[in-house]
Amino acid sequence: MIKIGILGVGTVGSSVAKILEENADIIEARAGKKIIAKSGVVKNLNKDRKVNITITNNPMDVIDDPEIDIVVELMGGVEEPYELVKKALYNKKAVVTANKALLAYHRYELQKIAGELPLFYEASVAGGIPIIGALRNGLSANHIESIVGILNGTCNYMLTKMIKEDVSYDEVLKEAQELGYAEADPTFDVRGYDAAHKLLILASIAYGINAKPEDVLIEGIENISKTDVEFAKEFGYEIKLLGIAKKGKNGAEIRVHPALVKRSHQIAKVDGVMNAVSVVGDRVGETMFYGPGAGGDATASSVIADIIEIARGNRGPMLGYKRGLESGLKLLDSKDIESKYYLKLKVVDKPGVLASIASTTSEFDISISSILQKGSKIENRARVLLTTHCCKESQIQNAITKLKTLESVDSVSMLRIVE
Numbered sequence: 387m388i389k390i391g392i393l394g395v396g397t398v399g400s401s402v403a404k405i406l407e408e409n410a411d412i413i414e415a416r417a418g419k420k421i422i423a424k425s426g427v428v429k430n431l432n433k434d435r436k437v438n439i440t441i442t443n444n445p446m447d448v449i450d451d452p453e454i455d456i457v458v459e460l461m462g463g464v465e466e467p468y469e470l471v472k473k474a475l476y477n478k479k480a481v482v483t484a485n486k487a488l489l490a491y492h493r494y495e496l497q498k499i500a501g502e503l504p505l506f507y508e509a510s511v512a513g514g515i516p517i518i519g520a521l522r523n524g525l526s527a528n529h530i531e532s533i534v535g536i537l538n539g540t541c542n543y544m545l546t547k548m549i550k551e552d553v554s555y556d557e558v559l560k561e562a563q564e565l566g567y568a569e570a571d572p573t574f575d576v577r578g579y580d581a582a583h584k585l586l587i588l589a590s591i592a593y594g595i596n597a598k599p600e601d602v603l604i605e606g607i608e609n610i611s612k613t614d615v616e617f618a619k620e621f622g623y624e625i626k627l628l629g630i631a632k633k634g635k636n637g638a639e640i641r642v643h644p645a646l647v648k649r650s651h652q653i654a655k656v657d658g659v660m661n662a663v664s665v666v667g668d669r670v671g672e673t674m675f676y677g678p679g680a681g682g683d684a685t686a687s688s689v690i691a692d693i694i695e696i697a698r699g700n701r702g703p704m705l706g707y708k709r710g711l712e713s714g715l716k717l718l719d720s721k722d723i724e725s726k727y728y729l730k731l732k733v734v735d736k737p738g739v740l741a742s743i744a745s746t747t748s749e750f751d752i753s754i755s756s757i758l759q760k761g762s763k764i765e766n767r768a769r770v771l772l773t774t775h776c777c778k779e780s781q782i783q784n785a786i787t788k789l790k791t792l793e794s795v796d797s798v799s800m801l802r803i804v805e
Contacts, residue, residue: 528667
């Protein structure tokens with residue numbers, strides 16, 4: 387028999403305890419051992435969790451319990467769970483976590499501490515989608531060429547509504563909050579931090595790069611406007627918040643940002659609160675993983691899959707490799723990322739404006755692919771929408787800085803294009 391202690395009996399923790407009880411027969415058949423949730427930790431002892439386990443508000447009651455074989459960390463946060471997971475590992479207990487923020491900052495330290503002890507984390511990325519197992523095991527014969535993912539269901543829901551139903555960012559955010567898809571403070575989701583934490587975990591498994599969130603390009607969806615939506619519709623694009631990890635000849639790029647994605651791309655067809663991850667391996671080609679990225683039962687499904695793996699005796703290095711991966715591969719500086727771009731400018735409506743814009747982009751060796759001028763509701767103002775051929779991030783940023791200094795230009799904003 388294997389006994390589980392749960393740090394954090396909230397939505398996911400409660401689902402873990404209930405599924406272990408209600409699906410005990412199939413879980414035992416697959417694990418080869420009976421698995422039960424013995425105890426759990428909560429902050430508020432007065433709240434009824436509706437689970438048949440012993441409840442405490444002291445994490446050490448679980449970590450120091452000699453009967454507990456596996457500690458499941460579902461608390462959220464970074465430093466407190468980091469200290470607790472370390473203590474569990476020092477007590478020679480296996481650990482399962484769903485905490486992407488913890489792993490975004492401390493995955494390499496935890497891998498070193500864990501050693502041969504199992505430390506699994508399938509639920510930390512994309513909820514119920516088994517993407518971690520696919521990268522660590524199913525695709526382990528491949529050099530990973532790229533990972534492109536929709537990793538945040540809140541943002542995907544909002545962008546889908548903006549494109550399909552022509553509602554504004556503020557309107558759809560309010561609706562998402564009312565439906566429970568977005569938090570009262572949606573910053574972590576809409577500014578891309580949640581997706582970035584998840585992408586860093588995937589990139590570590592694929593490339594062995596120890597980067598922190600502060601090291602990579604992260605942009606959110608809060609500045610997506612109706613003009614951007616209109617352009618996307620007119621030119622055959624969807625707008626998605628993407629996490630992109632890609633290997634190139636000069637290094638690996640890791641970035642999270644909203645992007646214009648051609649409707650023919652498989653990932654452009656992923657709508658609503660669903661998540662999807664495209665992985666390209668040098669031998670297998672492209673594989674696509676799709677499913678619910680959050681929710682109590684979906685996330686608990688991944689947690690319990692890890693528990694079953696541990697019960698079967700599976701372990702191995704936490705990040706899936708025993709020596710350095712991709713020798714010499716380093717993280718590219720964001721200024722060296724290459725992409726196609728879409729620029730939106732609000733300009734004074736007078737002769738010569740388009741020429742001055744084209745002259746500025748040419749100054750920075752940026753080739754314009756298409757350009758469109760539209761009228762504005764504001765007198766003597768127009769909107770200029772243009773796309774570029776592929777260039778470096780540094781080139782486009784320098785051009786934007788110069789464009790903003792032109793007397794005829796009121797504002798400039800940019801989206802990257804993924805085709």
